[in-house]
Structure formats: C-alpha cells, structure tokens
Amino acid sequence: MVHFSPFVVSFKKRYPWVQLAGHAGNFQAGEYGRLLKRYCESEQQCLEKLMKDMLRPYVPGYYGVVQRDEQDYNLMDDLLAEFDSPSIMDCKMGSRTYLEEELKKARERPRLRKDMYDKMVAVDPGAPTEEERAQQGILKPRYMQWRETLSSTATLGFRIEGIKKADGTCNTNFKKTKNREQVMQALEDFVGGNTQILKLYLQRLEEIRLVLEQSQFFRTHEVVGSSLLFVHDASGKARVWMIDFGKTVPLPEPQTLDHRTAWVEGNREDGYLWGLDNLIDIFSSMLPKTP
Ligand SMILES: O=P(O)(O)O[C@H]1[C@H](O)[C@@H](OP(=O)(O)O)[C@H](OP(=O)(O)O)[C@@H](OP(=O)(O)O)[C@H]1O
Numbered sequence: 001m002v003h004f005s006p007f008v009v010s011f012k013k014r015y016p017w018v019q020l021a022g023h024a025g026n027f028q029a030g031e032y033g034r035l036l037k038r039y040c041e042s043e044q045q046c047l048e049k050l051m052k053d054m055l056r057p058y059v060p061g062y063y064g065v066v067q068r069d070e071q072d073y074n075l076m077d078d079l080l081a082e083f084d085s086p087s088i089m090d091c092k093m094g095s096r097t098y099l100e101e102e103l104k105k106a107r108e109r110p111r112l113r114k115d116m117y118d119k120m121v122a123v124d125p126g127a128p129t130e131e132e133r134a135q136q137g138i139l140k141p142r143y144m145q146w147r148e149t150l151s152s153t154a155t156l157g158f159r160i161e162g163i164k165k166a167d168g169t170c171n172t173n174f175k176k177t178k179n180r181e182q183v184m185q186a187l188e189d190f191v192g193g194n195t196q197i198l199k200l201y202l203q204r205l206e207e208i209r210l211v212l213e214q215s216q217f218f219r220t221h222e223v224v225g226s227s228l229l230f231v232h233d234a235s236g237k238a239r240v241w242m243i244d245f246g247k248t249v250p251l252p253e254p255q256t257l258d259h260r261t262a263w264v265e266g267n268r269e270d271g272y273l274w275g276l277d278n279l280i281d282i283f284s285s286m287l288p289k290t291p
C-alpha cells in the first residue's frame, strides 16, 4: 500500500484537520471534537481496555464502533479539537516497528512487496541487494528493519514521523533523522525555541512514563507501531497522548514485558520505555541549565 502523507482534511470546514502519518483514507470527521478511524479489531480491543486502565487520560477517549456508508469505524476524541492552529508532532515509539507475527508470516508464506521495494529505492537506490533488485520486491520485515536502522528507531527507540507547525509548514521527511543531534534539531524547530512549551512537554512525558510503569494494560501488551502525538498552540497549551493501537496485542498469560529489555525473537519486547527514556533525556538536555 502506498502512503501519502500528510493529509490536510477539512472536517466539514469547521476546522482544518491534519493526519501526519499512517494509512491514507483511514480517518473521517465525526460529530464536533470526535473522529472516525477505520475499524481495526485489535485497536478496538485495546481502546476498550484502555478506557478502564490508568492510562485513560493519556489516550483519546473511545466511544465504540459506528458505521458509515457500510464501513465500520472506531469513534474517538479528536485530540486537535481543543487547540487553535496547533503545532503537531508524531513520534513512533519503540525499537521494533513490526509484530513478531510478521516474521513468522514472511518465513511461512514469503510475499515479495513491490511497493516496499519502490519506497526503499526512492530513499536510497543503493539499499536493495542484488537478489532484491532482480526480484524488484522485498519482504515486509526486511523493509521495516531497514527503516528502523535508517532512522533513530534502532539506536534511540523512537523516530519522528512528521511535524506540522502552526505556520502551516509540514515535514514528513524524517526517514534519515537518526542521531541525537539531528533529532534535537527537529525538536528545537518544532517548539520554536519556546522553553515553556518544552517544559510542559517534558512534564507530560515524565507523567506518562510514571503511569506506564504501573499500568496493567502496558505490562500485559506488546506495543508496536504506536505513536506519541505532541500538540501545542500559541496560547501556551502543550499536551502529549498515546495513539495508534493497531499493532498492540495482548501477551499470553502470565507473560509480561518491561519494555526496556533488548528484543530477541520470542521475548516480544518492544523497547517502548527505552525509547521514552531517551526521548525524555533529549528533552531534558534541551532545557537551559538552572544554576
Ligand atoms: O512508513 P512507511 O515507510 O510508509 O511504512 C509503512 C509503515 O511502517 C506502517 O506502519 P504504521 O501503521 O505503524 O505506520 C505499516 O503498516 P502496518 O504494519 O500497520 O500494516 C506499512 O505496512 P503495510 O500496511 O503492510 O504497507 C508500511 O508500509
């Protein structure tokens, strides 16, 4: 599937809405302040459980499944609704961006992806191997791993997917934003040098980490491909939420994860908290030192 992003969607002209990453055509406007995301069963199950977990304040409010034009959707809060000309950033969390299941599938029923080959060549014509070049296709885990090592996912446990600033400029070209300095520069540009916003983001990230470390939901789920959505505006409001639970799956009982241990196939660790530790460390180091 080809991804086009960002998508600027006029939600019935009430306010402009931006989709920074993800699958094209996945979202529709709901009633004011809510949006419809194309139905995904694992996401529905997660959102239902999250409404009863201590993580509830840090995810969009969830209102069940609705149908429109014969298509099912998950109905949730639009996190942009309370902001005026918001600046938005999507950070994909974790050191692994595909489920272990994808590895199994690729071994048992290998399916060459021409679209992924094309996306790879568009970024780096030298990246495919001889064999891949001959086949004009690659396996999904190979593409996902290549994206992880090209960006900061493998080295820092998160990557920036997209940034839209209040002035309307939008950048989704962070595929090669890899080292700490490059990430810091992008974050600096996102907050526009506003120390107050930086402090609010840092506080919220520390709060989220504290709650994640105690959450029953988080302990018992492999959280892959989920993002932190950062939103601030000129009024000085700045918040962060967890979004996208399409690849968040429950572990078989009694297995739990600490989300910091390095991944080896079979242990299902996702590196989410390791990435959050690094993100917090980077935000902290961007604040001026207090004497
Ligand atoms: O970002 P680019 O380089 O375009 O690659 C995308 C993302 O990794 C998607 O992950 P996410 O949804 O976490 O953003 C993934 O979707 P899923 O793994 O969720 O399906 C896509 O796989 P395909 O949907 O198989 O194309 C893959 O093509």
Ligand SMILES: Nc1ncnc2c1ncn2[C@@H]1O[C@H](COP(=O)(O)OP(=O)(O)O)[C@@H](O)[C@H]1O
Pocket (backbone or CB within 6 Å): 018, 019, 020, 021, 022, 023, 024, 026, 035, 060, 076, 077, 078, 079, 080, 088, 090, 227, 229, 243, 244, 245, 246
């Ligand atoms: N609840 C929400 N409120 C506001 N914006 C959202 C919300 N959920 C997603 N988005 C926007 O849509 C983008 C893609 O969301 P995501 O859930 O990751 O989609 P996908 O499952 O297609 O990858 C995010 O980067 C963000 O810009």
